[in-house]
Amino acid sequence: MTLNVVSVTVDLVLLTIRQAALQVLLIRRGIPPYPDRWALPGGFVLPGEDLGEAAARELREETGLDPQHGHFEQLATYGTPGRDPRGRVVTVAYLALLPDLPSPVPGSDAAGAAWRPAAEITPGELAFDHDRILADGLERARAKLEYTPLATAFCPPEFTVADLRAVYETVWRTRLDPRNFHRKVTGAEGFIEPTGGTVIRDRGRPAQLFRRGPATLLHPPLLRQPAPQAQSSRVGGTSRSSDL
Amino acid sequence: MTLNVVSVTVDLVLLTIRQAALQVLLIRRGIPPYPDRWALPGGFVLPGEDLGEAAARELREETGLDPQHGHFEQLATYGTPGRDPRGRVVTVAYLALLPDLPSPVPGSDAAGAAWRPAAEITPGELAFDHDRILADGLERARAKLEYTPLATAFCPPEFTVADLRAVYETVWRTRLDPRNFHRKVTGAEGFIEPTGGTVIRDRGRPAQLFRRGPATLLHPPLLRQPAPQAQSSRVGGTSRSSDL
DNA sequence: ACGTTTAGCGTCATGTTGACGATAATAGCG
DNA sequence: CGCTATTATCGTCAACATGACGCTAAACGT
Numbered sequence: 001m002t003l004n005v006v007s008v009t010v011d012l013v014l015l016t017i018r019q020a021a022l023q024v025l026l027i028r029r030g031i032p033p034y035p036d037r038w039a040l041p042g043g044f045v046l047p048g049e050d051l052g053e054a055a056a057r058e059l060r061e062e063t064g065l066d067p068q069h070g071h072f073e074q075l076a077t078y079g080t081p082g083r084d085p086r087g088r089v090v091t092v093a094y095l096a097l098l099p100d101l102p103s104p105v106p107g108s109d110a111a112g113a114a115w116r117p118a119a120e121i122t123p124g125e126l127a128f129d130h131d132r133i134l135a136d137g138l139e140r141a142r143a144k145l146e147y148t149p150l151a152t153a154f155c156p157p158e159f160t161v162a163d164l165r166a167v168y169e170t171v172w173r174t175r176l177d178p179r180n181f182h183r184k185v186t187g188a189e190g191f192i193e194p195t196g197g198t199v200i201r202d203r204g205r206p207a208q209l210f211r212r213g214p215a216t217l218l219h220p221p222l223l224r225q226p227a228p229q230a231q232s233s234r235v236g237g238t239s240r241s242s243d244l
Numbered sequence: 245m246t247l248n249v250v251s252v253t254v255d256l257v258l259l260t261i262r263q264a265a266l267q268v269l270l271i272r273r274g275i276p277p278y279p280d281r282w283a284l285p286g287g288f289v290l291p292g293e294d295l296g297e298a299a300a301r302e303l304r305e306e307t308g309l310d311p312q313h314g315h316f317e318q319l320a321t322y323g324t325p326g327r328d329p330r331g332r333v334v335t336v337a338y339l340a341l342l343p344d345l346p347s348p349v350p351g352s353d354a355a356g357a358a359w360r361p362a363a364e365i366t367p368g369e370l371a372f373d374h375d376r377i378l379a380d381g382l383e384r385a386r387a388k389l390e391y392t393p394l395a396t397a398f399c400p401p402e403f404t405v406a407d408l409r410a411v412y413e414t415v416w417r418t419r420l421d422p423r424n425f426h427r428k429v430t431g432a433e434g435f436i437e438p439t440g441g442t443v444i445r446d447r448g449r450p451a452q453l454f455r456r457g458p459a460t461l462l463h464p465p466l467l468r469q470p471a472p473q474a475q476s477s478r479v480g481g482t483s484r485s486s487d488l
Numbered sequence: 489a490c491g492t493t494t495a496g497c498g499t500c501a502t503g504t505t506g507a508c509g510a511t512a513a514t515a516g517c518g
Numbered sequence: 519c520g521c522t523a524t525t526a527t528c529g530t531c532a533a534c535a536t537g538a539c540g541c542t543a544a545a546c547g548t
Contacts, residue, residue, distance in 0.1 A: 006334075049325070051322075079289070081291075088291065
């Protein structure tokens with residue numbers, strides 16, 4: 001039997017919403033390979049340490065946050081030979097959605113760390129195959145907002161419907177009708193529950209405060225699909241539905 | 245820097261539909277650990293081999309099938325210390341949905357291999373943590389049938405709407421109304437396209453043959469949810485003025 | 489020819505969705 | 519103190535989607 005010796009690491013896609021933008025925590029590498037390049041935070045899995053534990057430990061080291069402060073899940077595993085010039089490295093990536101807490105400084109043990117707007121990361125900018133990992137994480141986050149209540153993971157314990165809507169608009173890069181959005185989130189069983197309090201954010205009528213509800217799946221889901229046009233019962237295309 | 249030495253393997257959750265049941269390919273282990281127990285097929289990742297390649301190779305070795313014959317995707321990675329008594333083993337699991345081709349015999353290089361109905365696998369019956377991996381694979385398959393056209397991966401190149409409905413009914417363990425199902429799948433843009441041919445399966449009127457369409461996402465999705473009702477004012481009285 | 493069986497279309501009541509009007513409740517300003 | 523701008527929340531309506539189910543079509547066996 002061939003004994004296959006490999007190094008196993010975890011990488012983290014930490015997402016939060018700051019300054020009305022979806023931001024990802026990146027580390028500035030100080031040493032080769034890829035010196036001075038930005039990379040996802042991560043590190044080796046210690047002997048006797050579970051994969052999720054290792055990821056949680058890295059999360060704590062980088063942000064001072066616990067996984068329970070937001071949402072935390074395994075993303076995918078990357079092991080293409082040559083993805084790390086130092087040798088065969090298999091990386092288990094984790095995805096975290098975090099509230100914009102006054103993080104105790106993102107950087108601690110690295111040359112430099114910073115929240116960077118995800119939209120500004122240009123392809124090829126990150127070290128290793130972290131572009132791909134980040135893209136996978138973003139797509140996962142976008143998709144999960146549709147059918148899970150995970151948008152609340154970006155929010156503090158108490159939030160308004162407008163706060164929640166801002167999360168969707170930021171992550172999906174769309175505009176949503178405030179009235180329809182309000183109807184849908186308050187109508188989805190177990191998504192959010194009122195705390196009783198109200199706040200005035202900036203201007204306008206005070207808004208109710210909510211906390212996350214017990215649901216784990218959204219019913220009905222909040223679809224981001226633009227044109228659900230699919231009824232071609234007869235010839236004579238009604239709309240300009242582009243099924244290209 | 246701690247060099248973390250770990251063995252990396254791939255395990256496969258191979259699903260198909262045979263004899264009106266969702267079946268999974270299992271291998272009868274001949275050697276310790278877990279001798280004489282059923283386990284998911286799998287093996288070590290070879291040096292210089294990509295993870296997906298290793299999984300595809302195992303798939304070929306076990307079934308003689310190529311990944312393109314059905315659907316193939318990474319499922320999740322399992323690395324809890326102690327999950328393999330031989331040492332630290334991290335396993336990347338893959339999920340495949342395969343048509344019921346006259347497989348060139350499932351077993352080839354193992355003590356014994358067999359398609360087993362997934363519903364008959366009792367908890368604790370499988371070696372290692374393969375129960376968990378199988379459960380994750382089944383849940384993934386069930387979920388993906390909702391919003392992707394992957395049900396066609398269980399079908400041969402040409403199939404009828406009834407064949408497709410049988411896939412859904414088998415995987416979801418539900419009964420679906422043939423008329424509503426027909427309307428929905430033929431109405432979902434790009435899900436299936438008619439080939440022009442017809443067949444007579446057993447009795448009754450001949451059915452049109454279809455092939456899979458170009459869509460990668462179902463629109464609208466086929467939800468398995470029973471009752472989207474949302475007006476229970478129970479503990480936690482969510483909405484105080486919904487409707488009704 | 490007739491009954492049985494399955495395919496595929498049609499109808500209807502209800503629920504969901506997007507578009508958007510209307511009202512409520514606050515702050516700022518003259 | 520009104521007036522206006524702004525945001526929150528409720529309401530209305532048409533289009534679409536869904537489940538329940540009737541009905542016809544096209545094959546088979548006897």
